[in-house]
Amino acid sequence: MTPEEILQDIQQRAAATLNRSVIIDPVIQERVDYVCRCMSNRAGVRLLMSCLLGKLEQPHVDPRKPYTEIGGTDSFSGRTYDERYLTKFINKNRLPLNSTTAFLTPTLRNIDHALTIDRELVGRPRDLYKKALELLEDVALQRIAADVLFVEIVRILMLLRDEKLTRMDSLLSTLERAEGALPLSSEAIVTLIKQHLSCKNSSRLPVLIVAAAYGAVGMRLSEIVLPLNSHNAADLQTGSFGDVEIRLMGEDSVVTTYEMKMKRVTKDDIDTAVTKIARVPNKMHNYLFITTDVIDLTVAEYAASFYEKTDGTEIAILDCIGFLRHFLHLFHRIRGDYLNAYQELLLNEPDSSVSQTLKEAFLALRQVAEIDE
Structure with a gap:
């Protein structure tokens, strides 16, 4: 055989x-x-x-x-x-x-x-x-x-x-029965995502938080998020510049790059980003760090100093939850689309990147949030 x-x-x-x-x-x-x-x-x-x-x-x-x-x-x-x-x-x-x-x-x-x-x-x-x-x-x-x-x-x-499938079907069916009710507020969604981020082994989630934003409004902005690389794939292996890459519709070049950090961004991180920017064939508009830790003001100022040195690429450090909160209030009318985009990305991730436990935790948290709302 x-x-x-x-x-x-x-x-x-x-x-x-x-x-x-x-x-x-x-x-x-x-x-x-x-x-x-x-x-x-x-x-x-x-x-x-x-x-x-x-x-x-x-x-x-x-x-x-x-x-x-x-x-x-x-x-x-x-x-x-x-x-x-x-x-x-x-x-x-x-x-x-x-x-x-x-x-x-x-x-x-x-x-x-x-x-x-x-x-x-x-x-x-x-x-x-x-x-x-x-x-x-x-x-x-x-x-x-x-x-x-x-x-x-x-x-x-x-x-x-x-x-696993039985548990997921049960959680999803409960959420489906709640459709048609008043959607979660922007602040309730922020609280939900913060709770999810506080779970163990959540290092992949900031990538999904940003990618979901472009999944929800990308067509309106004429911007497309490129397919996400594997959670444990190094940038040198994939040829990518960061964790989330954005290009304009109809164009091939990356205009915005997001790099996620579950710790403080350092000057060494900024220097590495500058090296990546230097090898971009076309000018990159933004290289943005998203962190779940405290932002060091001296490092933020150091990042901002490279605008002229890179001939117009802005490097900045953003707080992960701050980014999410501003996005949801800016695009308040499609906050439900954002939450569904995040959930879809989450459930489609392989278990090696986002564990089954973490997926079920989100559905359970969302179920509780929508009942409370």
């Missing part, structure tokens, strides 16, 4: 036994449950899936040796299975996993030895990698068949997917 056929068979078997596990050993069951349900780190489950797929296509290989650098006839490239086959399978079935390979995470990168239980992988949570290695050992020593373990992993992931 080809890897695609193996995955199709695994998915069909998992769907057929969706509400019951076929694993008898309680120790193995506990291990696979932990790895699959560890939402803080999804690399462990993708590691297992890659190794199991390699083992099922090539029965002679050792599932603990997913690195060709190990050498010998029983090693294989887990990353190849991960990138070439699993990504498509995960996306097709909407499984709650990261969109990128596990083998580029710091813990699993550049390894040249077998993943045996006598070696510790340095990563968090520690138990995740410990249990993942134990499961690979279980397969290698034939305590459980590779296909049985794979079916159980996919079964649990499908259950998690369905639970």
Whole structure:
């Protein structure tokens, strides 16, 4: 069977036994449950899936040796299975996993030895990698068949997917029933977004706050926000100038760039921006920092000093909530459009950028706000 056929068979078997596990050993069951349900780190489950797929296509290989650098006839490239086959399978079935390979995470990168239980992988949570290695050992020593373990992993992931969709549908349906009522005021929306920003792991949200503004009024301003880059992608990798880039309709050049900071903007940040501006083929009108921290007045003055030096590009530092408040009052009549644009961007973000918990938190906060309003 080809890897695609193996995955199709695994998915069909998992769907057929969706509400019951076929694993008898309680120790193995506990291990696979932990790895699959560890939402803080999804690399462990993708590691297992890659190794199991390699083992099922090539029965002679050792599932603990997913690195060709190990050498010998029983090693294989887990990353190849991960990138070439699993990504498509995960996306097709909407499984709650990261969109990128596990083998580029710091813990699993550049390894040249077998993943045996006598070696510790340095990563968090520690138990995740410990249990993942134990499961690979279980397969290698034939305590459980590779296909049985794979079916159980996919079964649990499908259950998690369905639970997630059910929760989201419930939250969204509650909001839909509230449509037609008095829309939230601009200040209520500001309060809602501030509450959302105060949640853990919210570093992606300032990007969405600004992008949603252009999504709501871009057509009126004849300005377009370019597609957002991945949350963890560096500017040098993507060729972009910042986190949010704006161009005029009918033109290709970026006229406004926003760079988001969850900390104070420093003079070094300004110097880096000036270097970026210097390599822009066409003149950029604005390079704007959006920060959730305090604005240092000396740094703000330093930024303003580059207007003439850059031949007309303004560099400025804006407070994130201040930007939002001014925008909502300036475009008060479409404040509802803004909130819906923010929600749409938020829900469309991959879970690796905005966690499912953070998405559900926003919907719950919005539900409470609209009831109170």
